[in-house]
Amino acid sequence: MKRTGKTPRFKRQRRLLTELPGMGKAGALERRPYPPGxxxxxxxxxxxxxxxxxxxxxxxxxxxxxxxxxRRIINKAQKSASTNWVEALVNLLEKRLDNVVFRLGFAASIPAAKQLISHGKVLVNGKKVNIASAIIRVGDKIRLKDEAYENQVYLQAKQAPRLPLPTFMVKEEVAGKEEGRLTDEPNLEAVPFAFEPGLVIGYYSMRG
Structure with missing residues (x-):
């Protein structure tokens, strides 16, 4: 069997003893709730x-x-925040288009959201955006092209929602199709798993 050099998603999550919703399927820790090896x-x-x-x-x-x-996003966060740059980091990460598509439930994982975006299936304020790293602003409206609501990526996400809708987003039906909107700035509480911001700060403070 050819090796790709990539660590399987479940193994990465078991190694960290944390389910990471953005990586996809639930259940990474159910069968083996301990590190691999x-x-x-x-x-x-x-x-x-x-x-x-x-x-x-x-x-x-x-x-x-x-x-x-x-690292580039961290540099941007550090420049924009004089104190808690991890909160600025989370704000930027949560407002990335790929994450917004995922959190709205249009895709079951962030890789699946990237696929929709790269294939030109995502509209922001009515215009196609095919850059996954595009930053969404409060008030922006996000929807899919009409035909994309029949796409397997969207239908699979609808069948088994990975996360509840976060408090800083709303979703409604417009002309019979789901449309989402960012209503507030995401903060540290937006991260959908337990983590310690101080440890992230410590890691990068030691490395400049």
Whole structure:
């Protein structure tokens, strides 16, 4: 079997002992709620660095970002916030179009949302946007092209919603089709899994 070099999504989540909704299917921790490998059942000893690294990886994997992409967004967040730049980071990540499409329930995962976007199936304020990293503003209206509501990506998400609609979004039917809108700025509470912002700050403060 050819190896792709990619770590399976379930294995990544088990390694971090956290289900990351953005990666897709639920149940990563149900069958084996411990890290992969022969020593998975043994008690793990964590250094401060290991804790910081894992907390950073949770955020990066959930939002589906490469390390260099993540670093660029962090730099932007650090420049825009004088104190808690992690909150600014979460604000930027949650407003990315791929995440908004996912959180609105138009796709069952962030990779699936990227697929809809790259195929030109997503409209923002009535105009096609095919850039997954586009930042959505409060008041922007997000919907799919009419034919995309019959797309398997959308239908699968409708059949088994991954997350409830967050408080900073609304969704309604317009002309018989679902349309979503960002109503407020996302904050740290928007992250749909438990994480420690201080560990992320610690990881990057040690690395400049």
């Amino acid at each position: 022969q020593h998975g059942l043994q008690r793990r000893k964590y250094s401060e660095f290991a804790l910081q690294l894992e907390e950073k990886q949770k955020i990066r994997f959930h939002y589906g970002l490469r390390e260099e992409q993540f």
